[in-house]
Amino acid sequence: MHLITHNLLARNAKGCTTNSFPLAFRDAHGQVEIQEQDINPDFVCNVLPRLEWKALIDAACQVGDESLPAEQPNMTDDELVQKLHYVLMEIHITEGAMVCSNCEHICPISNSIPNSKPDPKDSMEYFSTLPVAHLADMTDGNGHVMYGANSVAKKRARVD
Amino acid sequence: MSSQPPPSSSTDYLFVFAEAHNEFRVPELRSIAELHGFSIHIKYPWDSQSSDNREGNAVHQFVNGPFMVIALESEAHARTLASRCILIRSIWEFWARGSSYDELHANNLTAKPKWERYVANTSFKFLVAGHNRSISQRRQREIMESFSYMDFLGLIELKSPEIVLGYFEEYVSDRGKLVEDRNKDGEFIQAYFGRLIVEGTARALIGKFDVKKREYFGNTSMEAEISLLMANQTLASPGKIVYDPFMGTGSMAYTTAHFGAYVFGSDIDGRQMRGKAQTPGVLRSARQYGVADRILGLCTFDVTRNPWRTGGLFDAIVTDPPYGVRAGAKRLGRKTNREDKHTFVGPRAADEPYIPPTKPYELSALASDLVRLARYLLKPGGRLVFFLPTVTDEYRPVDIESMMCDGMELVANSLQDFGSWGRRLITIKKMTSEEYGPPSFDSEERDAASAGGEEEGGDENAPAHKNFREKYFQAFMKKQ
Ligand SMILES: C[S@@+](CC[C@H](N)C(=O)[O-])C[C@H]1O[C@@H](n2cnc3c(N)ncnc32)[C@H](O)[C@@H]1O
Ligand SMILES: [Zn+2]
Numbered sequence: 001m002h003l004i005t006h007n008l009l010a011r012n013a014k015g016c017t018t019n020s021f022p023l024a025f026r027d028a029h030g031q032v033e034i035q036e037q038d039i040n041p042d043f044v045c046n047v048l049p050r051l052e053w054k055a056l057i058d059a060a061c062q063v064g065d066e067s068l069p070a071e072q073p074n075m076t077d078d079e080l081v082q083k084l085h086y087v088l089m090e091i092h093i094t095e096g097a098m099v100c101s102n103c104e105h106i107c108p109i110s111n112s113i114p115n116s117k118p119d120p121k122d123s124m125e126y127f128s129t130l131p132v133a134h135l136a137d138m139t140d141g142n143g144h145v146m147y148g149a150n151s152v153a154k155k156r157a158r159v160d
Numbered sequence: 161m162s163s164q165p166p167p168s169s170s171t172d173y174l175f176v177f178a179e180a181h182n183e184f185r186v187p188e189l190r191s192i193a194e195l196h197g198f199s200i201h202i203k204y205p206w207d208s209q210s211s212d213n214r215e216g217n218a219v220h221q222f223v224n225g226p227f228m229v230i231a232l233e234s235e236a237h238a239r240t241l242a243s244r245c246i247l248i249r250s251i252w253e254f255w256a257r258g259s260s261y262d263e264l265h266a267n268n269l270t271a272k273p274k275w276e277r278y279v280a281n282t283s284f285k286f287l288v289a290g291h292n293r294s295i296s297q298r299r300q301r302e303i304m305e306s307f308s309y310m311d312f313l314g315l316i317e318l319k320s321p322e323i324v325l326g327y328f329e330e331y332v333s334d335r336g337k338l339v340e341d342r343n344k345d346g347e348f349i350q351a352y353f354g355r356l357i358v359e360g361t362a363r364a365l366i367g368k369f370d371v372k373k374r375e376y377f378g379n380t381s382m383e384a385e386i387s388l389l390m391a392n393q394t395l396a397s398p399g400k401i402v403y404d405p406f407m408g409t410g411s412m413a414y415t416t417a418h419f420g421a422y423v424f425g426s427d428i429d430g431r432q433m434r435g436k437a438q439t440p441g442v443l444r445s446a447r448q449y450g451v452a453d454r455i456l457g458l459c460t461f462d463v464t465r466n467p468w469r470t471g472g473l474f475d476a477i478v479t480d481p482p483y484g485v486r487a488g489a490k491r492l493g494r495k496t497n498r499e500d501k502h503t504f505v506g507p508r509a510a511d512e513p514y515i516p517p518t519k520p521y522e523l524s525a526l527a528s529d530l531v532r533l534a535r536y537l538l539k540p541g542g543r544l545v546f547f548l549p550t551v552t553d554e555y556r557p558v559d560i561e562s563m564m565c566d567g568m569e570l571v572a573n574s575l576q577d578f579g580s581w582g583r584r585l586i587t588i589k590k591m592t593s594e595e596y597g598p599p600s601f602d603s604e605e606r607d608a609a610s611a612g613g614e615e616e617g618g619d620e621n622a623p624a625h626k627n628f629r630e631k632y633f634q635a636f637m638k639k640q
Contacts, residue, residue, distance in 0.1 A: 005424075005457035010469040021469050024308075037453035042399025043422055111440050113430055114476055116461040 001112050004088040006059050007051055007135060016103040022055035022108060023098035025062045030086060031095035033061045039085040047088070060087050123137065170231040172203060172254040173238050174354045176328070177226040178247045178363065179291070181389065185228070185247050187572035187587060188392050192244045195395045198237050204229040204257065205350075225291055225330045227352055229500065235357060242358040244419075246365065246388045251328050252354035261306065264351045268310075275310065275355070283317035285324045291333040293343045303327060307353075324356035326520070363390070368449070369415055375448045376441030378432060382411035382480055386576070386585075391415035393545040393572065393587045394476035401456065402476045403537065405463040405530075408432045410442040412478045417451035430460035464529065464601035470544055471536040471595060478545045508582050528563035531588060532599035535568055540593035549583045550575075560586065567592030 010021035053072040067083050098114065099106040107116050129135060177185050186202070193200045197508065205228070226249070232238055238251045255271045258264030268275075278284070288300040295303070307327075314322070329348040369384035371377045382390070390412050394402055398420030404413055407425030409432060417423050425442065427433050435441030436475075446452040461467060527548055534544035550559065559572060572587040 001455055001459075005459060008457075008469055008473065009459065009467045040399050040420075040422075043401070046399055046401060046475075050470060052469070111434060111438065112443070113434060113440055113458045113460060115430055116459055116467045117428070117465075 001093045001109050001114050002089055003056065003059050003063075003091050003093075004047065004051075005114065006093075007056050007088075009114070016100060016105070019102040020100050022052070022059060024101055025059070025093070025096060026099050026106070027096045031093060033092045033094055034090055035092050037089060039082065039089075041078075041081045041085075044081045044084050044088070048076065056087065056157070060091070063091060063093065065091060170201065170233050171235070172229055172231050172330075173357065174257075174326075174352050175228045175230055175250040176249045176252070176253040176326075176605065177228065178249055180227050181247060181385070181574070181575035181576065183576075184389050184585065186447055187574055187585075188245050188247055188389060189230070189241060189394050190572070191395055191587075192241055193237070195397060196237070196240050196386045199252060200234060200241075201231040202228060202239075203231055207315075224333075225349070227291070227328060227350070228329055229257065229352075239358050242360045242362070244362050244392065245360065246362050246385060246392065248360035248362070250326075250359045251357045252352075253357055254352070255354045257350055257352045259348070259350055261346065261351070264353065265306070265309075268307075268353055278314070278323055278355075279311055280313055282312070282314040283322045284312060285316065285318055285321040287324060287326045288328075289326070290329045290331065290348075292333050293329065293345075293348075295329065299345060315399065326352075326354055326356055328352045355586060360411040365415075365418070369418075371411070375444040376409060376435050376437075377411075377445070377620055378409040378435075378570065380408045380432070380480075382491045384411075387411045387415045390478050390545050391419055392422070393585065394478045394543055396421040396476065400475035401473065402478055403474045404479045405466070405477065405533070406481055407442070407458065408480070409435075410445060412480070413442065414449050414451060416476075416478060417454040417590050420454070422456040424456045424458075424474075426459045426463065427460050428460070428462045428465070433458050433460070463533070466533075466598070468537060468598070471598065472539050474537050474542055475539060476543045476545065477530075477534050477538060479530070480547050481530060483526075483547075483549045524563070528565070529570055529601050530597050532565055532596075534588065535565060535590055535592075535596045536598045540590055542590050544568075544586075544588040544590075547583045548585055548586050549581060551581050552577070552579070555582075555584075560584075560624075564588070567594060567596065 006022065006025075011117070048156075051088055057068055057070060060066065062067050065087060073080055092112060093109055094112050096109045098109065099105070101109075175189075183408045189200055232241075242248050242251050253274065255274050256268035279471045281402050286304050288295055288303050296314040304327075330346050331343045334343045365388055366385045369387060371381045371384060374381070392417055396402060396416045396419035400421040401424070402413075402416045402421045403424045403426075404410070405426055407413065407427040409424055413425055425433060433440055435444075437444065440458065442458060443452055443455060446455045460469075482565055527546075531544065532545060534542075538544065548560075560570060564570065567590060568588050569591045570586070571589045572585070574585045575582050576585065
C-alpha cells in the first residue's frame with residue numbers, strides 16, 4: 001500500500017464520522033519497503049490539491065520518513081515534486097494494519113492490500129447470488145462461454 | 161449531416177474499420193479526437209433520420225459496413241487516430257465513391273486535382289477488396305483496368321511503392337439468403353477509392369492484452385479488445401487518475417495504465433484482486449505489461465460503503481459492474497429473504513480475516529447509484545465508463561435516462577449485441593463543477609424519490625435492465 005492510499009481513505013464504519021481520518025498505523029514498522037519507480041510530475045500535481053498535508057506528514061513520520069516540510073509550501077517546485085513522489089508512491093506498506101482513532105476499528109493490510117470492510121463479529125456466511133443450475137456452459141452470441149456460477153461457486157468454496 | 165459544417169481547410173479521409181463492434185467506432189473516434197483537442201466531421205454515411213449525429217449514435221443505425229468518409233483538419237489528426245483507435249484498420253485519402261461504376265468513375269474524374277500529381281512518375285500498388293463479397297483475381301484485374309483513364313505512368317511496385325491505391329466494394333450481407341437473392345458482381349451499396357495514408361497500429365494491442373496470455377486472470381476478466389475500447393472511452397493519458405470500483409482481476413486497469421493513467425482498484429472480495437500467490441495477481445499482471453508503477457493502490461471494500469475521504473478525485477471511473485451473469489452484485493448487510501439456496505459458509509482465508517454477510521444488489525439500483533457515485537468522485541469534466549446489460553427486446557432509450565442525474569450527461573451508448581441480450585457501454589461525462597456529496601446507496605430512499613410520491617404501480621417505468629438476471633434467464637430458457 002502506498003501512502004497516497006492512506007491519505008485518501010477514511011474509516012467507513014457506520015456512525016463513526018468524526019475523527020475517522022487519518023487512520024493510525026499499527027504493526028507497520030517492520031513491513032515498510034521502498035520500491036523505486038518512475039516519476040510523473042503531472043500525476044503528482046494532479047493529486048496535490050486533494051492531499052491532506054498534515055495527515056501525510058504524520059503518516060510519513062510513523063514509517064520513519066521526515067523529508068517533507070511540516071507546512072505545505074505555496075510553491076510547487078521540482079524538489080517538492082520529487083519528495084512527494086517518494087513519499088506518496090515509493091514508500092510501501094506490505095503488512096500491518098490501520099486503526100480508527102475514534103471507534104478503534106481495524107483495517108488490516110496484507111500483501112500490500114488494505115481491507116476496509118466492516119467486521120461483524122457474529123457471522124462470516126457468504127451468499128452466492130447466482131442461480132447455479134442454469135449457468136453452466138452457456139455461450140453468448142459470439143460463442144464465448146458465459147461463465148457459470150458453478151465455477152464461481154466452486155472456486156469460492158475451494159479458496160483456503 | 162453533421163450539425164456543424166466541416167472547417168473549410170479540411171480534407172476528406174476514408175476510414176476502414178474492423179468488422180466488429182460497429183456501435184463503438186464513432187464514440188471511440190470522438191473520444192480520441194477530444195483527448196487531442198480536435199474535431200471530426202462524418203460526411204458519409206450520414207444519418208437519414210436525425211438532424212444531430214453528434215453522439216455518433218444516429219450514424220450507426222444506418223451503417224454496418226466498415227467504411228466511413230470523415231473530414232479532418234490535418235493528416236496529423238488521421239495519424240493520431242490510427243495510432244490509438246482500436247477499431248481502425250486503415251485510413252485513406254478519400255478520392256471518390258459511388259453506388260455504381262459510372263458514378264464512382266465520374267466522381268473520380270472530378271477529384272482529379274487530388275491525384276493529378278501522382279500521374280507522371282510515382283510508383284504504386286493497387287489493392288482491390290470487397291466487404292461481404294470476395295472479388296476474384298480476374299475481376300480485380302478488370303477493376304484496375306477500368307481506372308486506366310487516370311493514365312498513371314509510374315511503375316507498379318508491389319514491395320515498396322511510393323503510394324498505395326485502394327478500391328473497396330461494399331455489399332449487403334447475403335448470409336442465409338437463397339442462391340438467386342445472393343449478391344451479384346457490381347451490385348454493391350457503395351464503392352470507395354483513395355490513397356493509403358496510414359494503417360491502424362492500435363489493433364496490435366489486442367494481442368498484447370490477450371487474457372489467456374495474462375499472468376493472472378479469472379472468469380470475470382474482460383476480453384482484451386473491449387478493455388481497450390473502454391480505456392479509450394476514459395480518455396486515459398499520462399498522469400491522469402482512474403478508478404475501478406469493481407476491480408476483479410483488473411482487466412481495464414492494465415489497458416488504462418498502458419495509456420499512461422494511474423489506476424486505483426477496489427473490490428468487495430479481495431481474493432478477486434489477489435489470487436493465490438504471495439504477490440497480488442493484479443500486480444503480477446501489471447508487471448507483465450510494464451505498468452506496475454501505475455497501479456496507484458488496491459483496497460478491499462464494498463463500494464456502497466466506501467471509505468473515500470473526499471470527492472473530486474478521479475479523471476475517470478471505468479468498470480464492469482457485477483450484473484449477476486458472471487459475478488453477482490453483492491453488498492454488505494443482512495439478506496432479508498433467504499430463499500436463495502446457494503448459501504455456504506465462506507472459509508476464512510488466512511489473509512482475509514472477515515467475510516461479512518452480503519445480499520444481492522438490484523442492477524437498476526446499482527446503475528443509478530454508480531452514476532451518483534461518479535458525480536461525487538469525478539473531477540469536473542471526468543468520465544464514467546461502464547457496461548449495462550440489457551435484454552434486447554425490452555431496451556428503450558428511456559432506460560438510460562432513468563439512471564441519470566443533474567450534472568451528468570450521456571456521451572455515448574454502444575451496444576455489444578449477443579442476440580437475445582446485450583450489454584451497452586455507457587459513457588457519461590460530469591458537466592458540473594459543483595460539488596456533490598456521495599449517494600446514500602439506500603434503495604428505499606431512491607425508490608421513493610423516483611416514484612415521485614406515487615403509490616405502487618411504478619413498474620411501467622421500470623427500466624428494462626431492472627431484474628436483468630431474471631429476464632436473462634427467461635430469454636435464455638425460451639431459446640432452448
Ligand atoms: C464483473 S466483475 C468485474 C470484473 C473485472 N472487470 C475483471 O477484469 O475481472 C464484478 C466484481 O464486482 C465485485 N463486487 C460485487 N459486489 C460488490 C460491491 N458491493 N462492492 C465492490 N465490489 C463488488 C465482485 O467481487 C466482482 O469481482
Ligand atoms: Zn471509526
